[in-house]
Amino acid sequence: MRSTCLFLVALTISLIMWGGSNAAHAEDMSSGGERLLGGHSFMYSRHVRDPFVSTEFTNHVGAASALSFERDFHDIDGDLLFTLKGDMVFASLGMGYQQHLGEKWAVGTSASGLVRSGTNALAFINDGANANTNIDLWVKRRLRRSKESQLTAGISWGYVSTTIFTPREFAAHLIDGGSLATAPFVRTGKSWEAQADLMWAYAFNPTFGLRAHGAAGVVEQDGGGSVLLGNHRIGLLGEVDFKQKYDVPFGLTLGHFVGFPSDRIESGLSGTELGFWYTGRQEFIIGLETGWLRIPSDDTGETINGTFGVIDIKYYF
Template structure:
């Protein structure tokens, strides 16, 4: 089903691509991201309202500090706690194709490797590989000299492979037989959302973007059970190029998702970015997130530092 959906999206993009470019409405080559003289910048965490044809690549990594794993006795009392750090590496790409004057279809595919970096977290957390495919359709509703508003439908499929020596030992003890315990586990779920994306330019130097999404996701611990989810983000931008002829821009934003204990939706934190702004049809920059990572149940959230290098081309 996932492969069929991807093929359908690309078939629509190829069929409509030539006609869309022939329309020539003046919003190609990065022109759409310019409002009132301000060139808006990308973000991995706060979506934008553009419907232009784009391609982007993403690479990054990060570290989460102070992960605590309690070990309990048969009565549920804490015997001792292991503490350590976790390391992340991520890689992904995305493509969006404009359809006609105001529509766009797109996809992203990304992978994240998560592993402990000392003895404590290697035992308790092990390692996991998270693969994420995202498909969307977007419609531009409003464009003025200083603002643009778009709405869309977003579908996400996530599959995670987990290797946890600690969980393997616990399951072996509980079941009484090692053969009944799984060292390698896989978890998969989907998320469907309605999205609203907005951008407004205050001046050639200053701009603001905001996005919100609401929908349903499949509980990874209870297949077939759907729960509500929502996410919101806001980002301020400042570009030095208009006033000082320095092709450097800065972004400052915040994002938060719900439910807070879901790894795919509960990410929250402050975002800081620095970008090259010297070309209309090309942007490159680094975005750093000072984040709180989701934690299951009553466990405390993890403080993490995540960094991404993003390159985006506009066609």
């Protein structure tokens, strides 16, 4: 893990040096001024990161559901024994803070919690429940800025602590003749993430904007032995702000994001999001993100398909 982190740091430093003096523009970055490119005031997305290095505070609260989730159970010969069906719900709460350092640099941190559980007894037995705590740290550096666009590089580190309730494993252990004292009802795990990011935004005109985010990194799992896995993401998001042309303080965002390898829980989150935003004030933005998610449920290739809704608010200082 140490050598991989050093590689990511070296990669980002090379990108920062490549940015050189082209990144310097002396416009006012306070109160959301940096997110104004080509007359377009860029909005927010939790899944497609923006390239801005302004001082900002973010808060979100949300929920998601996976309907008609199914899991098949087979005997040792591979024959289907039965199928458990049920629905699952997710709840999330989090906040983050980013501080700009001059015109080009920013450092930030965020913390969030996620709880997942089945909505009925079958779903709970089938997939259990879990609670995640996420902590992230990042450094960003503006590489290039023009009137219409901005490119930023960064490195980020993440820590996830997970508590998993596993009634299915508990029951299977007893059925196989295991003792009650050693039956696994609760499991805990930790993982660390390091990645390098590139973030880009471009304004076609005051109404339309586009941004993209790409990341490459690794996840190290602590499950009795250290396991190192690749973790890569790409995302693209388009924006329409009706305030500039029609004097209506309302904006829309539509984006798609993909994580890969797609068959692992740590890296495989993918989906499509639609955002509805109030754009009447430059110093803050508030809105609702909703959409569809694809989440690997385990490393066997099974997936959970669900919908989500998140209320976001971001303040710029």
